[in-house]
Amino acid sequence: MTRFGKRDESLPDLMAEAATAALEDALIERPDGIVVAAMNPEEFTGEGNYGSLIATHLGLSHVPAIRVETATSSGMAAIYAGFAAVAAGLHRSVLVVGGEKMTHLATPRVSEIIGRSIDPHERSYGSTMPALAGLITRAAMQRRGLTPKEISSVAVKNHAHGARNPYAHFQTPVTLDAVMESRLVADPLRLYHCCPISDGAAAVVLSAERGPVRIAGIGQGMDTIAVRYRSDLTSFRATQEAAQAAYRMAGVGAERIDVAELHDAFSPFELISLEDTGLVPPGKAGRATLDGDTAVGGRLPVNPSGGLKARGHPLAGTGISQIVELCWQLRGMAAGRQVEARIGLAQSIGGLATNNWVTIVETSR
Amino acid sequence: MTRFGKRDESLPDLMAEAATAALEDALIERPDGIVVAAMNPEEFTGEGNYGSLIATHLGLSHVPAIRVETATSSGMAAIYAGFAAVAAGLHRSVLVVGGEKMTHLATPRVSEIIGRSIDPHERSYGSTMPALAGLITRAAMQRRGLTPKEISSVAVKNHAHGARNPYAHFQTPVTLDAVMESRLVADPLRLYHCCPISDGAAAVVLSAERGPVRIAGIGQGMDTIAVRYRSDLTSFRATQEAAQAAYRMAGVGAERIDVAELHDAFSPFELISLEDTGLVPPGKAGRATLDGDTAVGGRLPVNPSGGLKARGHPLAGTGISQIVELCWQLRGMAAGRQVEARIGLAQSIGGLATNNWVTIVETSR
Numbered sequence: 077m078t079r080f081g082k083r084d085e086s087l088p089d090l091m092a093e094a095a096t097a098a099l100e101d102a103l104i105e106r107p108d109g110i111v112v113a114a115m116n117p118e119e120f121t122g123e124g125n126y127g128s129l130i131a132t133h134l135g136l137s138h139v140p141a142i143r144v145e146t147a148t149s150s151g152m153a154a155i156y157a158g159f160a161a162v163a164a165g166l167h168r169s170v171l172v173v174g175g176e177k178m179t180h181l182a183t184p185r186v187s188e189i190i191g192r193s194i195d196p197h198e199r200s201y202g203s204t205m206p207a208l209a210g211l212i213t214r215a216a217m218q219r220r221g222l223t224p225k226e227i228s229s230v231a232v233k234n235h236a237h238g239a240r241n242p243y244a245h246f247q248t249p250v251t252l253d254a255v256m257e258s259r260l261v262a263d264p265l266r267l268y269h270c271c272p273i274s275d276g277a278a279a280v281v282l283s284a285e286r287g288p289v290r291i292a293g294i295g296q297g298m299d300t301i302a303v304r305y306r307s308d309l310t311s312f313r314a315t316q317e318a319a320q321a322a323y324r325m326a327g328v329g330a331e332r333i334d335v336a337e338l339h340d341a342f343s344p345f346e347l348i349s350l351e352d353t354g355l356v357p358p359g360k361a362g363r364a365t366l367d368g369d370t371a372v373g374g375r376l377p378v379n380p381s382g383g384l385k386a387r388g389h390p391l392a393g394t395g396i397s398q399i400v401e402l403c404w405q406l407r408g409m410a411a412g413r414q415v416e417a418r419i420g421l422a423q424s425i426g427g428l429a430t431n432n433w434v435t436i437v438e439t440s441r
Numbered sequence: 442m443t444r445f446g447k448r449d450e451s452l453p454d455l456m457a458e459a460a461t462a463a464l465e466d467a468l469i470e471r472p473d474g475i476v477v478a479a480m481n482p483e484e485f486t487g488e489g490n491y492g493s494l495i496a497t498h499l500g501l502s503h504v505p506a507i508r509v510e511t512a513t514s515s516g517m518a519a520i521y522a523g524f525a526a527v528a529a530g531l532h533r534s535v536l537v538v539g540g541e542k543m544t545h546l547a548t549p550r551v552s553e554i555i556g557r558s559i560d561p562h563e564r565s566y567g568s569t570m571p572a573l574a575g576l577i578t579r580a581a582m583q584r585r586g587l588t589p590k591e592i593s594s595v596a597v598k599n600h601a602h603g604a605r606n607p608y609a610h611f612q613t614p615v616t617l618d619a620v621m622e623s624r625l626v627a628d629p630l631r632l633y634h635c636c637p638i639s640d641g642a643a644a645v646v647l648s649a650e651r652g653p654v655r656i657a658g659i660g661q662g663m664d665t666i667a668v669r670y671r672s673d674l675t676s677f678r679a680t681q682e683a684a685q686a687a688y689r690m691a692g693v694g695a696e697r698i699d700v701a702e703l704h705d706a707f708s709p710f711e712l713i714s715l716e717d718t719g720l721v722p723p724g725k726a727g728r729a730t731l732d733g734d735t736a737v738g739g740r741l742p743v744n745p746s747g748g749l750k751a752r753g754h755p756l757a758g759t760g761i762s763q764i765v766e767l768c769w770q771l772r773g774m775a776a777g778r779q780v781e782a783r784i785g786l787a788q789s790i791g792g793l794a795t796n797n798w799v800t801i802v803e804t805s806r
Binding site: 115116118119125127129132138139140142143144145147153159160166192193194195296297298299300302305313317426427430431 | 481487494504506507509510521524557558559560662663664670791792
């Protein structure tokens, strides 16, 4: 993966940097197929036909390429598409590369483009992604007893992790006070509860050959694009269903997970996701965070990369970067933030939890 | 599929019309998965997160959905993604639905959005899709001897077919004189050599169960997004490679094809594609067209639906509508334009022949 953050390179150049590193690591010069993930390169950068564009840019213009999109979880959907092509025997090896370039645009324009992922009717009343996340957070505080300190501790932890990750957008720690006193973005969410707008790209190579890490399970879960139709605001059915499907395919339960990368686009989402994936029992995510259980060095390290909050969130690059981090962790290549792990779990949220994914990877050692 | 043309319905409504018809035909209420094809719904309609949006709109909000995009061949790429998921055993049944809504926008804006599929450098010199197609047509006339009459005869034939297809955008015949005297769009291409801007959607259901028609082979081929890098302007390597892959998977050769749907976004492309797929020998496509070989009733009917020229071209709906037409032909459901066929071939072009697909379907009877 590239370093995430404010990058001057074009998105094709960022994707090429990540793809080249992945292909070199896999000792593959020419994959059988390419799956490209980009959420909205047309509006962010003016370019479309991204499968072909990236294949040509990589010098692989004759390698079959498609683009896959599921809003902010597009990267994980692309991994799924590559996984399916290999599992079906259609390809022996697939390069999956995803990313986004956004920081060159004004923030309101970025918000407008990201806002296309929201139900049109809810958007017509002024909903934005942070506004809906604020609504969910408020409900979680009232109905599940989440506290501002618990929520803020997620951001403190993930910034501490990001400070140890040379690929992270933010590599500086923040204090609990700084988080809790940062300005309101969407009450009760504050600036330091929200992931940044990041540029960057990440890539993995999937192969039918035995490699150092295998995909043990991959599951997708859905919910109504309209938040108002949901039976429960304070947990994400899409994550729960994705996790069940992934555990089933992998043949392991939550108790076997050693490390997790969760989609903390907003800090309370890490707490919700911890429980939706079954990694901690219902109602215990806040306590586990305050106790340091989810920090590097704790019982179940979560977001050792820094998560979306500190590593950054270049949309379609994010799900792939979660898998990159887990591969590094499982292979002992995460110097400075290394955890002990044989099995890792990544969870990616598409839109306002409309199209979520859980992927379980396992060391082959 | 919906009728193609200028439609007042929204794209989700068009997709729902097509999807509902396909699910009813397949006697499936709830597929295991959904693959949505739309080339650029964000800019055409303002909506994104299209997998989730369509799943919710279909009342299937808990069915896993992804979106797939390869420019103008997105529909066929979506069929491939669904095929891979079924072939890998990940799903037993997949609904594939694609379409586009464009006619509500001014033509220059539509051209701008479609133009994002062109190499950025070539676009910076003013290239548009019709301009590049005109360049290729000029080269094909000079180097391969294609004549204006041969090219125009493709449009005449396809309009005659469209006149028999109640789903076609244009259901009126045109004369050779009318085609040859229509106004220049991109010299030597004239208006009646170019497909229209259409709204519409199409859907198919893929199943692991035996159905009336099976996908015998599906192949993808690529070429550089930059036309200037290609060794040959007058044939499409992307089609040739896609055809070879599809024939290989199907275990049949071109001589076994009874009917074909080809991507005549510009009429000369049907002639080029006839030869690229091996359906007629090199240099013989023009003659075959003049002789009526490719008309309904001829030796090898091509585009009995009317093709992109007359059925219309709602971008991501087109590849799927080709398969719908072939299914109807193979099942004897194409009243008014029915041909005798057991094996059909569809060819779809993505961008300026950067990301092409050939799919071979066969009757199970």
